[in-house]
Amino acid sequence: MNIDSITLLNWARGSGFEWALAIFIFGTLYRVLTLLMLGRKRNLAPAKSAETSAGVRTVFRRFAPAKGLFSKAPLLHIAGITFHLGFFLILFFYTPHIEALKTVLGFSWPALPNSVITATTVVTMIAMITLLIYRITDPVRRFISDGHDYFIWVISFLPLLTGYLAFNHALLPYTLMLALHILSVELLMVLLPFTRLGHFIAIFFARFYSGSDIGRKGVSS
Amino acid sequence: MNSAVKVCTHQNAIPILHEIKHALLKLAENNQATTIDLSSLPMTSQDTEQLLSTLGKGEVNVTLTSAGESTFWETQFPGVWVTQHQPHFSSKQLTYIEICLFPSLLMAQQADITDGLNRLQEIMS
């Protein structure tokens, strides 16, 4: 029997997900532990103020754009924040996603209405496209971008696009589109820890490091 | 929660009422007939009941006894007919909404007319 879309979907929900989850957990743990085990050189200078609390504060404070930077590139900030927030909402507050996460985590929480998720998906995709256009047209951004940046844009965009098309029963038969959606998420899970997308976890360590470092020196973060 | 159930049953009858409205418009303007096969549509028995009670009953009632019994009636909206077949080879009643001047199945067929003519001549000879 040739491979039909339901077989592909079954693989994506079974072995495919198992491998993707295993690689994601392995990769994330590997990146975090090796990062932590690098250690920090002991700072022999006496601390001027508490470093831990300054570090924790910085982790949260930097969710808001820095003063002055926002007005210099408002579009970049709005699109960037919209994309990250939208992705988070879609991932964690769409009913079928909560059902999937329940299998992994063992608990669930209330969902947002489907209409809100659909609208969020459209807005999130527009934000991503805006960021891509900005990256290509702005000379400085284009100069500092390489293939890796475009690659991670594509693998982040695919789950949104396939999910949107699957929900609306568009372009391809639903079963195949759903299989492609799950596979695109699995691709993202596999590559997340090993690409620049690793910032999903590394950013908290980076913020804590810089926050605690400047805090120790007595600078209020 | 009860209102939600009501909304749901309403929801499946309403698109068909719209379809009937458009078909009736076509009949009025271009004399074009339409048949809607209710058994091919996703409807609960309550949906069908609700639809038929909305359409109501009009002036004409016909019974056809050929290959099982069929009933035809014009609804309170002239030009909108309900046809129900109880075929001899089936135990399920089939319901159609016909939007036409007169259901074509009720008209005499050429082959039957010829057959009847022969029988009449036999009686008279």
Place this chain on the structure above:
Amino acid sequence: MSKQYTLMDHLQGQGITRRGFLKFCSITATMLALPPSLIPQIAKALESAKRPSVIWLSFQECTGCTESITRSHAPTIESLIFDFISLDYHHTLQAASGHAAEAAREQAMKDNEDQYILVVDGSIPTGNPGFSTIAGIDNKQMLIDTAKHAAAIVAVGTCATYGGLPHADPNPTNAVAVSDIIKDKPIINVPGCPPIPIVMTGVLAHFLTFGTIPDLDDLGRPKMFYGNSIHDRCYRRPFYEKGLFAETFDDEGAKAGWCLFKLGCKGPTTYNACATAKWNEGTSFPIEAGAPCIGCSQPDFWDNGGFYNALSQPTISIGETAAAAIAAGAVASVAASAIHKSAKAKAAKKHHTVTTDDME
């Protein structure tokens, strides 16, 4: 039962008028899921339609498919056997048994060479020919022999179409579908566990009416019955769109008839006519009775990770995989750090302190 005897002859024999015949045609259109506008074409085709000889073979099956077709209400099984087709061999329904039955099959095959329809229910074991035999003939051999001079094959039920229950993991008999063995004949797949009675009779009626096999989808199913997903035609669809889901089988949502997605409904990925053709003379279908669709007309539906798990849920157990991944991640990072540290130590060792003395 003469081969030249047409359906028209048969109906006229019952004293049915032209008007009655046209009524019959309009009902046939409904059965074939064709629009009423095609009634004149159906009438034309049925005027000269001959009742085809049908041979029905049952292999590794539970007789559920036969049980289902005997509940056909349009046409009824009696009408199907006497009006529409000539059922020449079906070892559950026929009166003859043993050698007489096999003789009837051989006679029908001879009389209607290259004309008869072969209906198969049940999967075919390929592990050991002895796993399933009829009159001393193993299933595979009987299928090959009977298929040889068939005009077309109708595989009925998920076992004959995709292997079904016997093919489910771990597939002890190495069961396969009809299409895995027969490659040179048109095969119409009519899956379902069991298939809807009027879908089975509808496929036979299509063959009788037009003498051709209907349009098939990529899984070999007639598009007229399997063209829409259960989800597309579900009367509970508005609740899915609104995000109103039953959480358990007896909560308020379940009582109010909300969407069964969270209770494992496979409607979105299942193609069948349940939502419109329905069951038990058009009374209801599983979702209308409050049970999620289990996807019985799709390949390998037994192994789709549980009937009551939502379609978006992974089908594997996460615990062991996650534990193994955590262990591997921990070991790998400790090892990587050790390598890193030793490299650092080696580099430090190689480092010589240079003094001004060395520079002289």
